[in-house]
Amino acid sequence: MSEKILFTSEAGRSTVPAPALARRRTSAGFGRLVRIELRKSVDTRAGRWLLAGVAIIGVAMTFVAMFTGDPDDHTFPRSASSIQGAMAVLLPIVSILLVTSEWSQRTALQTFVLTPRRGRVIAAKLAAGAALAVAVAVLGIVLSALATQLAGTHPTVGEWRQAGVVLVASVSVQLLSQLSGMGFGLLLLHSPAAIVANFVIPIAWAALGGGIAALHGVQPWLDPAKATENLLGGHMNAHRWAQVGVVVLVWVVALIAAGLIRLRRKDIS
Amino acid sequence: MIVIDRLTKRYGAAAAVSDVSFTCRPGTVTGFLGPNGAGKSTTLRMLCGLAAPTSGTASVLGVPFRDLDQPGRRVGVLLDASAQHPGRTGRETLTLAADTIGVERREVEGILTLVGLDAAAARRRVGRYSLGMRQRLGIGMALLGDPQVLILDEPANGLDPAGIHWMRELLRRFADRGGTVLLSSHLLGEVQAVADQLVIIAGGRIAVRGGTADLLSTTGVQARATDAEALTRALTAAGLRHRRRGDGRFVVDAPAESVARAALAHRVVLLELREPDAAGLEELFLSLTSPAERVA
Numbered sequence: 001m002s003e004k005i006l007f008t009s010e011a012g013r014s015t016v017p018a019p020a021l022a023r024r025r026t027s028a029g030f031g032r033l034v035r036i037e038l039r040k041s042v043d044t045r046a047g048r049w050l051l052a053g054v055a056i057i058g059v060a061m062t063f064v065a066m067f068t069g070d071p072d073d074h075t076f077p078r079s080a081s082s083i084q085g086a087m088a089v090l091l092p093i094v095s096i097l098l099v100t101s102e103w104s105q106r107t108a109l110q111t112f113v114l115t116p117r118r119g120r121v122i123a124a125k126l127a128a129g130a131a132l133a134v135a136v137a138v139l140g141i142v143l144s145a146l147a148t149q150l151a152g153t154h155p156t157v158g159e160w161r162q163a164g165v166v167l168v169a170s171v172s173v174q175l176l177s178q179l180s181g182m183g184f185g186l187l188l189l190h191s192p193a194a195i196v197a198n199f200v201i202p203i204a205w206a207a208l209g210g211g212i213a214a215l216h217g218v219q220p221w222l223d224p225a226k227a228t229e230n231l232l233g234g235h236m237n238a239h240r241w242a243q244v245g246v247v248v249l250v251w252v253v254a255l256i257a258a259g260l261i262r263l264r265r266k267d268i269s
Numbered sequence: 270m271i272v273i274d275r276l277t278k279r280y281g282a283a284a285a286v287s288d289v290s291f292t293c294r295p296g297t298v299t300g301f302l303g304p305n306g307a308g309k310s311t312t313l314r315m316l317c318g319l320a321a322p323t324s325g326t327a328s329v330l331g332v333p334f335r336d337l338d339q340p341g342r343r344v345g346v347l348l349d350a351s352a353q354h355p356g357r358t359g360r361e362t363l364t365l366a367a368d369t370i371g372v373e374r375r376e377v378e379g380i381l382t383l384v385g386l387d388a389a390a391a392r393r394r395v396g397r398y399s400l401g402m403r404q405r406l407g408i409g410m411a412l413l414g415d416p417q418v419l420i421l422d423e424p425a426n427g428l429d430p431a432g433i434h435w436m437r438e439l440l441r442r443f444a445d446r447g448g449t450v451l452l453s454s455h456l457l458g459e460v461q462a463v464a465d466q467l468v469i470i471a472g473g474r475i476a477v478r479g480g481t482a483d484l485l486s487t488t489g490v491q492a493r494a495t496d497a498e499a500l501t502r503a504l505t506a507a508g509l510r511h512r513r514r515g516d517g518r519f520v521v522d523a524p525a526e527s528v529a530r531a532a533l534a535h536r537v538v539l540l541e542l543r544e545p546d547a548a549g550l551e552e553l554f555l556s557l558t559s560p561a562e563r564v565a
Contacts, residue, residue: 033369035368043357044356101354105353106351110346110352110410112318113318114340265321
């Protein structure tokens with residue numbers, strides 16, 4: 001901290017600010033921003049514990065799938081269903097915090113000073129969240145396969161044929177829950193509020209839809225829990241995929257779009 | 270180069286910043302002064318593209334901040350030293366910034382040394398840093414991209430006297446090699462020694478702006494009399510520009526002798542008559558900012 005240190009450590013740096021042309025470079029590449037966001041989700045204890053928690057839940061559910069219930073239920077799709085479903089509950093918190101901690105810890109000041117294009121930062125966060133969701137889905141598939149193999153029942157060939165469907169369904173479920181959670185995070189920009197909303201609003205909506213007869217027709221088109229159940233149930237058809245599409249439109253696309261519009265105008269402080 | 274042109278920010282009917290204009294040139298340090306709540310931080314956030322001005326414009330290196338390509342390599346910014354993630358270590362905080370800016374990770378080690386955070390401090394999580402350490406970390410982040418412009422909001426907060434001296438030396442050196450520095454403070458003493466130019470705002474408006482040396486020499490003589498009303502009449506009759514401060518003292522833009530002769534002509538008893546001195550700017554600063562603060 002003495003003047004000598006200032007000089008020595010600056011020796012390797014340019015002593016005069018270089019002219020603008022010499023330092024012309026394109027903006028930080030999108031891939032680099034995504035890697036930075038992935039790093040942010042694991043470089044704090046909270047982030048590491050949450051991700052460890054997701055893995056621990058997955059492993060715990062693997063044992064549950066292997067050792068409980070009717071042996072006839074120890075099939076690959078059923079194991080995948082319970083394992084993915086359980087992990088999809090906790091995972092969104094990781095990515096909600098990836099968005100909201102910028103506000104609760106006020107690091108948004110620095111983040112948006114270094115990358116003033118806000119949409120770019122948010123897109124990188126969404127991509128990082130999606131990458132985590134895919135990684136968790138794949139982990140869940142591996143655990144489901146292990147559970148099926150180790151449970152002692154011998155899976156039929158027909159059952160393994162469903163592997164592709166299960167894989168697509170698993171990835172879809174993790175992406176839906178992850179990105180929907182990030183939508184709440186982006187809209188509310190407040191960690192506790194976003195986490196609570198992410199859990200309570202879908203449940204409240206499902207209860208409402210279940211209780212009011214007039215809503216029975218539209219409920220399957222708007223209920224993320226029902227979409228998740230159908231996806232993991234393994235019996236998808238064009239109709240059900242269309243329902244999933246509408247659910248994604250409302251619970252992912254609309255939430256994120258509303259959050260982005262709000263963020264464009266918002267003053268960061 | 271920083272150009273702030275008639276920046277205004279209103280929240281509903283209340284104006285946080287009104288019609289603020291000033292320019293910071295390469296090679297100079299500008300001290301942006303005002304009491305807490307005067308609008309300094311709001312002005313700096315508008316300058317950095319984080320808050321939208323109601324009217325007016327601001328540019329850095331010729332363009333609005335948000336249009337800068339690689340802003341981290343052009344402009345070093347520290348807006349709030351406590352706005353750091355408490356769960357990250359000091360080194361991790363700098364590493365994330367280095368990756369974003371696109372500088373080599375090894376620059377992080379040089380910066381840690383430069384700002385006086387040792388290996389143990391670098392490993393520690395920021396949540397356990399003192400405010401002074403956070404300021405050093407924040408100044409390090411601002412310097413990481415080897416920028417041409419520095420924008421620092423209250424960087425001396427929490428620094429001990431040695432730390433403030435260190436920061437002054439660093440900013441002086443940065444400006445001397447052609448950089449532009451804009452730093453804010455609510456304490457004149459922190460910036461008086463290093464600033465070439467002072468911009469003082471109160472209640473969101475510029476109260477005084479000018480070269481530090483000029484401001485020091487034009488603060489005027491101070492006078493106090495047994496009868497303040499009589500002194501007002503005497504000064505007015507003599508055509509001397511003056512204003513009366515909250516503490517009853519007068520500040521007169523004239524030589525001491527002119528004030529004394531005006532007082533003599535009106536048979537006013539002077540209790541005090543002082544030439545401007547080094548403490549003058551401090552008093553000017555207080556007189557400009559304190560009453561406004563009380564009224565608001």
